[in-house]
Amino acid sequence: MEKIIKGRAFVLGDNIDTDQIIPAEHLVYSLSDPEEAKNYGRFALSGVPLNQSGLPKGGIPFVEENQYLTKYQIIIGGSNFGCGSSREHAPFALQVAGAKAIVAESYARIFYRNCVDGGFVVPYETLEKLNDKIETGDQLELDLNENILRNLSKNETYKLRPLGDILPIIEAGNIFEYARQNNMI
Amino acid sequence: MGMTITEKIMAKSSGKKRVEPGESIWLNVDVLMTHDVCGPPTIEIWKREFGDKAKIWDKDKLVIFPDHYIFTKNPQANRNVNILREFASEYNVPNYYDVGTDRYKGVCHIALAEEGYNLPGTVLFGTDSHTCTSGAFGMFSTGVGNTDAAFILGTGKIWEKVPESLKFIFEGNMPEYLTAKDLILMILGDITTDGGTYKALEFDGEAIFSMQMDERMTLTNMAIEAGAMNGIIKADEITEKYVRERTDKPYEIFESDPDAKYRETYRYQVNKIEPLVAKPHSPDNRDTVRNVAGRKLTKCYIGSCTGGKLTDFYNAAKIIFGNEVKVPTFVVPGSTYVARQLEVETINGITLKEIFEKAGCVVAQSSCAACLGGPVDTVGRATDGEVVISTTNRNFPGRMGSKKSEVYLASPLTVAASAITGFITDPREFL
Structure with a gap:
């Protein structure tokens, strides 16, 4: 990884x-x-009302019309990211669009499990609110060794909550690889 | 220190004497449920990961209900049902309830109860967030994604973190104008859509235990709207009677110890709660019906795993009886059993179905239908500019089909009262 x-x-x-x-x-x-x-990928994040899509300005679609890939690799969210249904299509859609990671204050349980167990995107939790500090388009660098997010555009660094219990599953790739490596299946 | 009902069931399922909140454990699953949206990808992952060795861990414990996109011309949706059908046939899955046959049941969470799969003390996982509904039967039930479901399909096991519990005690007798839907909207307004994340919501109090199973299921159904892992109500005589009328499978009743630990306990007097709504665009955006009364509507919707049970239609029919609806009103039975009962149950000698039809409602076939929007030809789907009041569970932007629509969530009584005026209306005006 x-x-x-x-x-x-x-x-x-x-x-x-x-x-x-x-x-x-x-x-x-x-x-x-x-x-x-x-x-x-084409319809990833297409349900977000346009004025709330791509903050702080808004009006920015995650994937341009009739395109399949996004220009944005790291999604910055607020609290309770991924609430609602159990559809694993959600983290899958983000991955297919080209996203690699999400950095949010908190996640809904099923979405978080799906990200990790399916190996779609890396879900990091922030220690402070970041979706009012980072702007859409900022150049970022997510460091999984140090658990920090660097904002190269603003020359800022943010500490993130270590991945903890789920790190071995993320490192293995998904829950099946993890289970095989540990002779569980 | 004692244990909660959720902790006791998880301890039993993981083969431990006791478990603590925060502890990660491996559970032995009693039932895995899936449907037409998440079943096909679950099967694909299971085949990919287990290869030639792919074997269903226990065929009797797998239950498949096509229910989401059933009455549609959408070719990909129909293909998904075909994938389930072929899988059930190839692997001889006994508990497959095919569309277009007498076995078709409708919405999975209601069908699980009706078909006797909900058993006190057991552990049920499903590829649907509203799987928490089954917790009304004093069991542990929760939703997972396709990958986790594929893991269960091959092994019968899954890891889970033991949740902390929140307790909600409802004291007093339910007034005629109040339903379980109002109680869960009350809770959501108090704890918000992430107040229950990774937690168990335990419901208690005389108002809860005076309810029949339909109403209890409304409470546990919307536990996920607070982000909860599960909702749970201890099984009692009402639960046992319901279960015994449907199955002779064994079950075990657990209850929380008096000294069990809760993160928080909330107490409510039900006679102090008014009819409530969740305003656009979140289930926790609570207000009283009184405060939003008069809002002009374009559509009313009574259906789904939350508000499409027989009791929900009975409550709605009480108010609609003898009236005509002023805006298009959709009646979507949660299951084929409920649909049949609409032609059997009567008020003043008139069947519920006749009451709805005479009032001008559209009575549709059982499925999840417009609760989650669905393909464009889905009955009752919201379109741009609409203002809808609905007995369903979510009103996030676009949930019922258009992100340019507004959805209010309310009880069947409130939706029925609103249908006959065309404006959001307090049901007390008609009771």
Whole structure:
């Protein structure tokens, strides 16, 4: 796994629920057929009301119309990121769009498990509110060795909560790899 | 120190004498439930990860209810049901409830109860966040994603962190104008959509134990709206009677010790609670119906795992009886059993279905339907600019189909009163 994740920030507010991450009408596409699964990237975060998409300015779609990949690799969220349904299509959509990590104050339980156990994106928790400090488009560097996020555009560094119990699963890749490495399956 | 009901069930399922909140344990799963949206990807992951060795850990413990996107022309949605059908046939899954046959049941959480899969003291996982509904039966139940479900499908096991518990005590007798929906909206307003994250919500008090199972299920159903891992109500005679009418499988009743530890205890007098709504765009955006009364509506919706049970329709029919609806009103039975009962249960000799139809409601077929928007041809789906009042569970932006619509969540009584005026209306005006 990458220990340093570099990329641009995409900033969102609190309580980004799974219907905003991937609206329910899109849950029909295959997740295993790579060509069809690209649609999850196309519609990732398309349910976020546009004025709250890409803060602080807003009005910035995560993925441009008729595109499949995002320009933003690190999502900055507020509290309760991923609340709502259990759809694993949500973290999958973010991964397919090209996101590598989320840095948010807190997560809903099922979404958090899905990120980790499915190995889609790395979910970091912040120690302070960051979605009012970082701006969409800021150049970031997420350091998994040091548990810090560097904002190269603003020349700031933020401490993050260590991944703790879930780090071995993230390092293994997903829950199945972890279970195989530990002779559980 | 004593243990809560949730801790006792988790201890039993993990083969331990006791467990502590925060401890990660491996649970032995009694039932795994999946449906047409998350079943196909779960099966794909299971095949990919277990390869030639892929084996269902226990066929009798797997239950599959197609229910989300059923009555649609969407080819990919229909393909998903076909994937379930072929899987059930290839692996001889006994508990598959196929669409288009007499076995079709409707919404999974209601069907789990009706078909006798909810058993006190057991552990149930499902690929749906509202799996917490089953906790009304004094069991541990929670939602997981496809990867976790695929892991369970192959091993019968899953890791879980033991939750801290919050206790909610409702004292007094439920007034006629109040339902379980109002109580859970009360809680959500108090603790917000992440106040229960990684926690168990335990419901207690005489108002709870005077409720039938339908109403108890409304409370546990929306535990996830507070971010909770599970909601739970101790099994009593009402639970046992419901279960015994449906199955002779064994179960075990657990209850919290008097000295069990709770992160917080909340007490409510039910006669001090008014009919409530959750305003757009969050289930915790609580207000009284009185404060938002008069808001003009374009649509009313009665259905889903939350508000599509027989008691919900009975409550709505009480108010709609003899009236006509002023805005399009959709009645979507949560299960095919509920749909049949609408033609059996009567008020003043008139069946509930006739009451709704005479009032001008659209009575649709059982499925999750517009609760989560769904494909564009879904019955009752919200469109741009609409203002909807609904008995469902979520009103996040776009949940019912359009992020340019507004959804109010309320009890079946409040939705029915609003349907016959065309404006948000306090049900006390009609009771």
